[in-house]
Amino acid sequence: MRFFIIVFFPFIYLFASNTPFDLYKKETNPNQHTLLIIGGIHGDEPGGYFAPAILEKYYKIKSGNLWIIPNINADSIMANSRGIYGDMNRKFSIINENDSDFITINKVKDIILDKKVDLILNLHDGHGFYRNKYENAIFNPNAWGQATIIDQEKMNGLEKFGNLDEIATKVTNTLNEDNLFQKYHSFGVKNTQTKFKDEQMQLSLTYFAVTNNKPALAIETSKNITELTYKVIYQLKSIEEFMKIMDIKFERDFDINNYKEIESRIFDFGKVKINDNITLELSDIKNNIRFVPLKKEDNKFDFTHTLARVKYNDNKYEIYIGNIKISDLYPQIFDVSSTNNKIKILVDNKEIETSFASQIDIKNDFKILKSDFRVNIIGFSKDGLDSEDNILIKKSDIQENYSIDNNKTKYRAEFYKDGKFYGMIVLNFLKENK
Numbered sequence: 001m002r003f004f005i006i007v008f009f010p011f012i013y014l015f016a017s018n019t020p021f022d023l024y025k026k027e028t029n030p031n032q033h034t035l036l037i038i039g040g041i042h043g044d045e046p047g048g049y050f051a052p053a054i055l056e057k058y059y060k061i062k063s064g065n066l067w068i069i070p071n072i073n074a075d076s077i078m079a080n081s082r083g084i085y086g087d088m089n090r091k092f093s094i095i096n097e098n099d100s101d102f103i104t105i106n107k108v109k110d111i112i113l114d115k116k117v118d119l120i121l122n123l124h125d126g127h128g129f130y131r132n133k134y135e136n137a138i139f140n141p142n143a144w145g146q147a148t149i150i151d152q153e154k155m156n157g158l159e160k161f162g163n164l165d166e167i168a169t170k171v172t173n174t175l176n177e178d179n180l181f182q183k184y185h186s187f188g189v190k191n192t193q194t195k196f197k198d199e200q201m202q203l204s205l206t207y208f209a210v211t212n213n214k215p216a217l218a219i220e221t222s223k224n225i226t227e228l229t230y231k232v233i234y235q236l237k238s239i240e241e242f243m244k245i246m247d248i249k250f251e252r253d254f255d256i257n258n259y260k261e262i263e264s265r266i267f268d269f270g271k272v273k274i275n276d277n278i279t280l281e282l283s284d285i286k287n288n289i290r291f292v293p294l295k296k297e298d299n300k301f302d303f304t305h306t307l308a309r310v311k312y313n314d315n316k317y318e319i320y321i322g323n324i325k326i327s328d329l330y331p332q333i334f335d336v337s338s339t340n341n342k343i344k345i346l347v348d349n350k351e352i353e354t355s356f357a358s359q360i361d362i363k364n365d366f367k368i369l370k371s372d373f374r375v376n377i378i379g380f381s382k383d384g385l386d387s388e389d390n391i392l393i394k395k396s397d398i399q400e401n402y403s404i405d406n407n408k409t410k411y412r413a414e415f416y417k418d419g420k421f422y423g424m425i426v427l428n429f430l431k432e433n434k
């Protein structure tokens with residue numbers, strides 16, 4: 001499993017610029033087309049970043065190349081705000097070097113201008129439903145939602161993909177012919193005619209690209225569609241149409257029209273590994289966990305989810321997947337060490353060996369066998385014991401409110417030696433099949 005790493009320095013956020021973004025490259029052949037997807041430029045538009053996270057994790061590219069930046073504006077995403085340092089999509093014409101987005105903007109400009117990149121999509125959720133004729137306050141030409149946005153009809157003198165209106169129309173028509181979940185979810189092509197009519201959009205990412213001879217469009221799903229899953233599906237369907245136009249072939253292991261299959265993937269938050277001592281599953285983690293054995297600083301968080309970020313705030317580590325706050329981890333500060341030593345545990349009468357930062361499945365009971373380490377099973381207590389090993393324990397011996405998950409199946413066994421924390425093993429009691 002691929003982990004990516006965030007080394008965490010609690011004090012850096014006081015001064016620093018926006019959290020750096022990641023660029024994922026799925027490449028098959030440098031001579032074929034490359035599509036660049038940019039998600040999350042506006043932090044309160046989750047369709048625009050959960051879709052590229054699904055794309056990154058579940059799509060296999062068979063020919064052509066796909067580059068993905070799932071969450072370019074990570075700090076604003078955690079805050080669920082359009083832009084905590086101002087609107088990032090208005091900084092592509094000029095930007096002050098003291099601006100918190102300065103590094104981000106320059107880095108992404110270089111990627112946009114990379115000669116391998118043939119076309120760029122900037123993903124958003126916009127207000128209302130775009131219609132070319134006024135219907136009411138929600139469905140009208142000034143709305144942005146459910147539209148493919150172009151800055152101009154075409155880019156002259158460009159060999160490939162310069163016919164923006166034609167491409168956008170093709171994508172939009174295909175979306176509308178396919179299964180829309182509701183008829184009113186239909187898409188349109190919105191031409192902002194940026195050069196002549198829209199001074200604000202002249203500062204945007206797509207206009208920067210277009211004026212530098214790089215075809216770029218925006219996909220906007222509607223903020224008025226409240227279900228994240230619908231937005232992600234429409235974003236993905238749009239991106240797939242662009243890939244078809246660019247001869248980028250892909251495979252995925254789910255049905256794009258199956259709401260449940262996509263929903264379960266969106267809400268699979270993966271795992272975090274902390275300092276090589278602790279691994280926690282995040283999908284069902286409780287919204288706060290107390291006394292987590294951590295170092296005073298430089299704690300290292302390795303996440304499996306591309307949208308996972310951690311923020312130190314108010315003496316706790318806040319874990320986010322996109323704009324969703326997953327959990328607050330309240331640290332208990334220890335000197336932390338690590339070891340390759342394994343721990344022997346009798347699980348349902350069978351002896352197993354496991355390393356730290358792992359999880360074991362238990363049907364009925366377990367007994368941690370004696371080792372060099374002092375064992376603390378959180379939520380279990382018996383008088384006169386210093387180390388809670390060599391005792392047969394079943395689920396009912398542990399107080400439920402100490403579970404680390406909402407389902408009350410996972411509990412912590414922690415291992416210490418000479419006052420140092422060495423590691424945690426998660427005890428997962430399998431639900432009985434009744």
Ligand SMILES: [Zn+2]
Nearest residue numbers: 042045124125
């Ligand atoms: Zn937006």
